Amino acid sequence: MGQTKLTDSQIHDLVIVEKFSAVLSLTGTTLIITSFLTIKSFRKLSSTLIFYASFSNVLSNVAHLVGVDGIRAGRDGVLCQGQAFLQQSFMPADVLWSLAMAINVYLALFHHYDATSLMKLNRKYLIVCYGLPFIPAFVCLFISSKHRGKIYGDATLWCWISTDWATLRITTFYAPIWIAMLTTIFIYILVGNMIFKKHRELRSLSHGNKHLNGRNNQPFSGMKTTEVQISSSIQHGREPSGSSAYNNLPPPNTAARTNQYSISISSLPPDEESQLSRPSPIQAADNRFRLGGVDNVTWAYTKCAALFAASLLITWVPSSANRVYSLVAVGTVSYPLAALSAFVLPLQGFWNSIIYFTTSRAACKEAWNARPRMRWNSRLGVMRNKSHVRLSFVGSKDQGTESMIELSTNKPSRSS
Incomplete structure (x- = not known):
């Protein structure tokens, strides 16, 4: 049920939820940045863009940690305006990084880009993903009117685009975000269709394995x-x-x-x-499948990017529903939707860290096994x-x- 305004108790509870999520996110992004910079095995293609996106997560989480203190500092205060700028500039960047990952998947599968070619695009992604949201966020700092005041102001839980400029929330924030997300989803539909066709080819190759070799109906039987x-x-x-001296050596001590x-x-x-x-029919067909354009590296990167996009849906669907509700039911707020928004919006960095470490299990295991062994050897003075x-x-x-x-x-x- 809607209500005209949130009570002080409800706002207090939402602030606690928001800051809890922000702390989780900051912890995750700190681990991402630290591991990427200090451990070389984490610097994979699938992890690099998540690493770049982590900086936007850190700055947006700083804004979330400020919370209602920005509102209390006053609409014209530096704290309120700075908090709103961080929200407007760095919250959409995560969605753009997801789109960049989807574009990489598309280029790898449909245009056969290799890792080196994709890594060369990172500089362009940095400019676009951080530059595009920065421009409107920076411009909004200097726009105001006599009747509505500055664009940035009270947004219930934090300083952002005020309710007096509610239409700008859609045109400068949610609309670009959903355009990027729908484009990302469309790319993954194309990718899924392509992978489905490759799997169908794989099955047809496996069913036709009897014709691969005539000996005992078994392929590769001459190995x-x-x-x-x-x-x-x-x-x-x-x-x-010499050889005689070598043969006359005594048994080693x-x-x-x-x-x-x-x-x-x-x-x-x-x-x-x-x-x-001998390779099984499925393995033989799987080799054909990889040669068709979906190798292990590309498939692993595709899974990582798809998980990244799924986490954004979890983040932005409740928040978007909350904003749509506020536009449809003018003058009312929904506490459940506000609570969901306060919980999921700051969690972008947390989800990114889950994806980052889940898709880097081998690097995690390597780092975990290497550190204790290095310490143990240094104590004993032994090198193995x-x-x-x-x-x-x-x-x-x-x-x-x-x-x-x-x-x-x-x-x-x-x-x-």
């Missing part, structure tokens, strides 16, 4: 693996001068530092190996180096063999 195992141990401090190298190459009959290591290299060469029936070489190096630590 073969050869395995040879070679082990050697070299004791430090004694360098072999267990307390001495050694390097152990092992190379293993295995061999199996073609028929047996074909059962173990383990490497594992696996090389695969797949040959057709004409080429004759498939070789799998596994090289592992273990350097035991020297006890002190």
Whole structure:
């Protein structure tokens, strides 16, 4: 039910909700910025635009933390005008960054842009995503009239475009936001249609796998693996001068530092190996699917960008509904819609951090595993180096063999 105005108790509750959401968002954006700047593995294509968007989240959250203090400072005060400027300038930037991510997905899938080409667009995105909202936000600082006063003023929970200039809320804020969001949704509809077609091709390829090879109706049945195992141990401090000297070395001391190298190459009959290591029909078709334009990197980026767009819908639908209600039911406010707006609007940075770390699980795991090991080694004065290299060469029936070489190096630590 609508009411003519919010009570002081309701405003107090909404301010608490707003500041709680802003603190969550600031915590998330701080983690994004810190991890991106300090840990190289987080600097992926899918994370870079979220990193750039985080600065708009920080500045808009600062405005939310000011809350009703801006209103209390007076309409003409610096605090009120500054708070309104931050809201008007940086709240829409997040939506524009979502559109930029959607454009990247479109360019990658339909125009075959690679990561290097997409990274070159970042400077243009920075100018557009921060420059476009800045212009009207800055101009509004200097516009006023005798009857309505300045554009920026009391907006119930914070300073923003005042109710006397309510139409500007639509024309300079919500309309551009929804144009950008609808464009983003349209791009993802195109992307979804394209991916659906690729999946349909994948299924047709998997159903037609019987025609790939006539031998036992199994594709790639001419594959073969050869395995040879070679082990050697070299004791430090004694360098072999030749093959005989090397063979006459005494057994290594267990307390001495050694390097152990092992190379293993295995061999199996073609028929047996074909059962173990040949690609499945789905895998073979999946390779065709990737060659068709949807590789793993592009697909991962698409999922990240789609999640980013979905989070914006969660953010902006309640707020937009609240503004539409205020225009339709003039002179009334809806407390439930106002409460939803106060809760979800400051959460953009929080949702971004969830998406950022969810799509960077490998980097998170790497950072988590590396830090304790580095500390432990520094305390013991021990440096451990383990490497594992696996090389695969797949040959057709004409080429004759498939070789799998596994090289592992273990350097035991020297006890002190």
